[in-house]
Amino acid sequence: MLLEKFKHLQSKTLVLPDANIDTDQIIPARFLTTTSRKGLGRAAFYDWRFDEAGMPRNSDPFAGKDPLAHQILVGGPNFGCGSSREHAPWALADFGFRAVVSTKIADIFKSNALKNGILPVEVDADTHADLLACPGAEVIINLQDLQIERLGVWKQSFQIDAFGRRCLLEGVDPLRFLQGCAEQIAQFEAKYA
Amino acid sequence: MSLKPSAKSLFDKVWERHLVCPQTPEQPAVLYIDRHLVHEVTSPQAFTALKERGLNVHAPQRTFATMDHSTPTIPFGPDGQPVYASEDTKAQVQALQDNCNDFGIELFGWDSPNRGVIHVMAPELGLTLPGMTIVCGDSHTATHGAFGALAFGIGTTEVSHVLATQCLLQNKPKSMRVTIHGRLNAGVSAKDMALAVIAKLGSGGGTGHVIEYAGEAVRSLGMEERMTLCNMTIEAGARAGMIAPDAVTFGWLDRREHAPKADEWLKAVEEWRQLRSDDDAVFDAEIALEARLIAPMITYGPSPDLAMRVDGITPTPDDEIGRNGLDYMGFTAGRPVMGQKVDVVFIGSCTNGRLGDLRDAARVLRGRQVHKDVRMLVVPGSEQVRRAAEAEGLHEVFEAAGAQWRLPGCSMCIAMNGDMAKSGELVVSTSNRNFEGRQGKGARTVLSSPATAAASAVWGEIADPRPFMETPCVA
Ligand code: SF4
Numbered sequence: 004m005l006l007e008k009f010k011h012l013q014s015k016t017l018v019l020p021d022a023n024i025d026t027d028q029i030i031p032a033r034f035l036t037t038t039s040r041k042g043l044g045r046a047a048f049y050d051w052r053f054d055e056a057g058m059p060r061n062s063d064p065f066a067g068k069d070p071l072a073h074q075i076l077v078g079g080p081n082f083g084c085g086s087s088r089e090h091a092p093w094a095l096a097d098f099g100f101r102a103v104v105s106t107k108i109a110d111i112f113k114s115n116a117l118k119n120g121i122l123p124v125e126v127d128a129d130t131h132a133d134l135l136a137c138p139g140a141e142v143i144i145n146l147q148d149l150q151i152e153r154l155g156v157w158k159q160s161f162q163i164d165a166f167g168r169r170c171l172l173e174g175v176d177p178l179r180f181l182q183g184c185a186e187q188i189a190q191f192e193a194k195y196a
Numbered sequence: 197m198s199l200k201p202s203a204k205s206l207f208d209k210v211w212e213r214h215l216v217c218p219q220t221p222e223q224p225a226v227l228y229i230d231r232h233l234v235h236e237v238t239s240p241q242a243f244t245a246l247k248e249r250g251l252n253v254h255a256p257q258r259t260f261a262t263m264d265h266s267t268p269t270i271p272f273g274p275d276g277q278p279v280y281a282s283e284d285t286k287a288q289v290q291a292l293q294d295n296c297n298d299f300g301i302e303l304f305g306w307d308s309p310n311r312g313v314i315h316v317m318a319p320e321l322g323l324t325l326p327g328m329t330i331v332c333g334d335s336h337t338a339t340h341g342a343f344g345a346l347a348f349g350i351g352t353t354e355v356s357h358v359l360a361t362q363c364l365l366q367n368k369p370k371s372m373r374v375t376i377h378g379r380l381n382a383g384v385s386a387k388d389m390a391l392a393v394i395a396k397l398g399s400g401g402g403t404g405h406v407i408e409y410a411g412e413a414v415r416s417l418g419m420e421e422r423m424t425l426c427n428m429t430i431e432a433g434a435r436a437g438m439i440a441p442d443a444v445t446f447g448w449l450d451r452r453e454h455a456p457k458a459d460e461w462l463k464a465v466e467e468w469r470q471l472r473s474d475d476d477a478v479f480d481a482e483i484a485l486e487a488r489l490i491a492p493m494i495t496y497g498p499s500p501d502l503a504m505r506v507d508g509i510t511p512t513p514d515d516e517i518g519r520n521g522l523d524y525m526g527f528t529a530g531r532p533v534m535g536q537k538v539d540v541v542f543i544g545s546c547t548n549g550r551l552g553d554l555r556d557a558a559r560v561l562r563g564r565q566v567h568k569d570v571r572m573l574v575v576p577g578s579e580q581v582r583r584a585a586e587a588e589g590l591h592e593v594f595e596a597a598g599a600q601w602r603l604p605g606c607s608m609c610i611a612m613n614g615d616m617a618k619s620g621e622l623v624v625s626t627s628n629r630n631f632e633g634r635q636g637k638g639a640r641t642v643l644s645s646p647a648t649a650a651a652s653a654v655w656g657e658i659a660d661p662r663p664f665m666e667t668p669c670v671a
Contacts, residue, residue: 022517023399023499027631032610036266036284038240038291040352050633055619079517081400084433085631087335088238089351107400110369110435111335115351164367166223177353178249181361184217184226188254188363191216191228 009120009171011145012101013154014074018138019048019064024078025085026112030094032086043090044097070099075142077134078105083112083123092119102144104151106131117167118177124151124161133157146172203474206440207371207406210346210471214329216363224365230328231345232358234261234301235314236292237612238333242355243295253299255362260323261296262304263289264313265612269575269602278306281614299359312578312604315339315546319423320580322452326441326468331358336546336628337436338429342422343449344441344471346406349430369435370480372405373473376413378487383662385556386421387548387626387645389413390428391493391503392485399501402434405481408473409439413487419448420550427547428628431500440472492661494624495643496533497521498632506648506660507534524632525640526622533642533658539621541572541599541653542635543646545609548626549577551584553646558590560650560664561597567656572599573615575607599653611635624652 034046052063059066076095082105083091092115095103102122113123124144126134133153134140141154146168152158169175204212211227219225232255239261246253253259266285273279280286296303304311310321315336318324324340330347331337333355340347350364357364374393407429409422417425422439429437439445446465449455456464491505498521504510512529513519522529527536543549543557554576566572574594576582582604585591591601607615609627611634617623619638626649630641644652647661654664 021520025499025629025631027629027634031633031637032612035237035612036282036288038288039244040241050637055637081403081433084399085335085629087333087349087351089241089333089353107403109400109433110403111349111351115353118351118353164224165221166365169222177365178245178357178360180223181226181357181363181365184361184363187216187226188228188361192362195228 008174009122010147012074013143015072015139016075016077016134016142017068017073018077018135020079020135022079023081023084026083026088026091027085029091035088035090040093042097043094047094047098074099074101076100076103078103080106082108084109087111089115092116092121096121104134122146126159126161130159203476205371205473205477206344206408206438206471207346210327211368219368224367227329227364227366229331229358229362229364230258231323231330232259233314233318233332234259235265236263236288237265238352239355240291241352242359245356246359251360253301253359256300258362259301261292261301262311262314262317263292265606265610267605268613269605269607269615285613309579313546313549313606316549316577320578322449322455326445327471335430336427339423339427339546341426341436341438343445344438346436348436370405372402372407372481373479374407374409375411375484376487377411377484378413379416380413380487380490383665384490384492385645385647386417386424388490388493390425392490394428394432394501395503396485397432399499400433402432405434406436407434409437414439419444420552424547431628441468492645492648494533494648494658495630496525496527498524498630500630500643534660536622536658538570538624538652538657540617540623541570541649542608542623542625543649544575544607545627546577547628548646549575551581554585554590556646557650558593560647560661562593564597564654566598566653569656570653572653573602573608574599575602576604578604608635624649624658
């Protein structure tokens with residue numbers, strides 16, 4: 004799968020303030036029986052959205068929110084911890100999210116997210132507190148300048164893996180990049196016991 | 197200018213040995229992977245990616261597969277076929293069989309005497325060796341670090357990268373050393389040690405780091421216990437956990453199927469002896485614990501770091517999240533968890549599904565009965581573990597006590613194969629994750645050692661295992 008390029012995103016935030024939102028919450032294990040990466044949006048946060056009988060919950064944090072208008076997910080600290088399942092970013096991307104913002108985002112999730120066109124943005128505690136306090140805020144994320152801005156309120160820079168950024172900005176495909184190292188790999192293997 | 201080479205950690209040494217291309221500010225390192233382990237859940241989309249691009253598996257001889265997550269643990273049906281929980285799980289296992297066939301990858305499938313949970317099976321076969329880089333589309337790949345390998349979980353896209361090139365693009369993580377001084381008290385296990393470390397670090401405390409476990413308490417663990425400790429490294433957010441290999445490691449690996457033999461073995465051991473952190477190696481972070489202060493542990497909230505002594509009282513949470521966690525568990529702040537009514541006990545998983553774990557549970561259960569209100573599943577981590585346990589008669593101990601003795605697999609650790617708890621049920625589980633709904637929608641999980649789980653099964657309530665274990669008299 005080749006990535007859509009990502010330069011700039013302006014959208015409203017959807018806030019899930021809980022700490023340690025793990026990948027079992029993002030997509031419960033019973034939805035991992037698929038052999039495809041498509042159509043997992045329906046399983047995203049399934050047990051938060053639907054009750055035992057499969058009926059929508061009153062507490063559904065996504066109820067009445069147009070996914071296309073809320074492409075930035077603001078999560079509590081330590082977002083995406085737990086299992087390495089790439090189904091988590093697949094589900095979020097299919098649901099419509101393009102960015103996840105938190106103070107801390109788990110390593111494997113971060114890496115998986117970048118590979119699926121979801122930008123993981125880590126911000127400081129004050130910025131995070133402001134975002135948590137203002138669900139639905141209009142936020143701009145600029146990957147070119149590495150800036151996140153709450154429209155007209157504040158602007159912050161953020162850090163991201165340089166290569167991941169390049170892949171998203173230029174549409175570089177990491178597998179093709181690795182294949183480009185074939186000669187070095189062959190040399191390594193030749194002298195590797 | 198000093199010419200003295202800088203001191204290196206175990207992690208530095210393994211990392212550097214596998215660099216195909218060094219890391220630069222613009223691009224991650226290209227890291228060579230010695231061993232790629234594959235299972236049915238995180239691989240189908242990776243094989244599809246290869247097919248779409250018309251690529252082959254670069255090094256099938258370095259790639260090994262098993263099926264464990266979706267496979268049933270109940271006996272085969274009258275037709276001699278496994279009884280899957282759903283068409284989806286059956287199709288997923290079938291897809292793995294087809295992919296392994298198409299790409300020439302060795303699969304430890306239904307017909308193999310070695311099938312098992314991937315992180316139990318690979319070390320048993322000697323596929324896990326010191327100094328290797330090992331990856332798998334599974335976060336508990338950290339388990340293999342117990343042998344002094346650099347082993348970590350990857351996503352499915354990365355699985356396709358390794359299949360296609362035997363390499364990964366990786367930024368070098370930071371390093372952390374966790375030193376555990378002294379000796380564990382009787383009745384306290386490696387699982388309790390792991391939970392104590394996670395409670396200390398917090399669930400995100402290891403993020404971005406590779407942990408090396410050191411200290412007398414770690415050195416004095418057997419191999420299975422070291423695997424238990426490294427296995428849960430991810431529960432502190434760290435990428436990998438490592439323990440320097442030593443005589444215990446070499447003794448355990450000697451003559452395993454895929455371990456080097458004869459002269460090769462001697463040569464390998466000589467090399468492996470170098471795999472330790474230099475005395476003056478510097479770590480980005482260091483923490484220390486006293487083993488004698490660790491008691492049998494239990495979790496009290498829906499995150500593995502919310503762990504405390506089994507005989508303690510639940511802390512009073514200082515925020516909404518903590519309160520919600522206690523609410524979900526149905527526990528009250530400031531009260532003991534001992535005495536909470538238990539519905540299900542699960543012994544198994546890549547954390548605690550090895551022979552020693554089953555012995556620990558059997559020691560508690562021998563001559564006793566599982567409480568009438570408790571359903572107990574004992575699921576060996578692999579076919580090898582199953583055979584060894586049956587040879588010792590452990591299955592008879594479990595069955596006589598009223599527990600179910602199952603076929604190997606992940607089972608209730610991830611509840612994908614039909615083994616699960618019902619909403620509201622309280623499960624004492626020897627697995628590694630207690631997230632909301634992990635063992636079934638609405639199920640409540642507390643994590644513990646096999647002994648604590650077995651004691652709780654007998655008592656029908658969360659129980660301290662120590663009174664159940666005949667421990668040698670210590671002054
Ligand atoms: S036993 Fe549990 S943690 Fe281990 S590989 Fe299976 S599902 Fe993952």
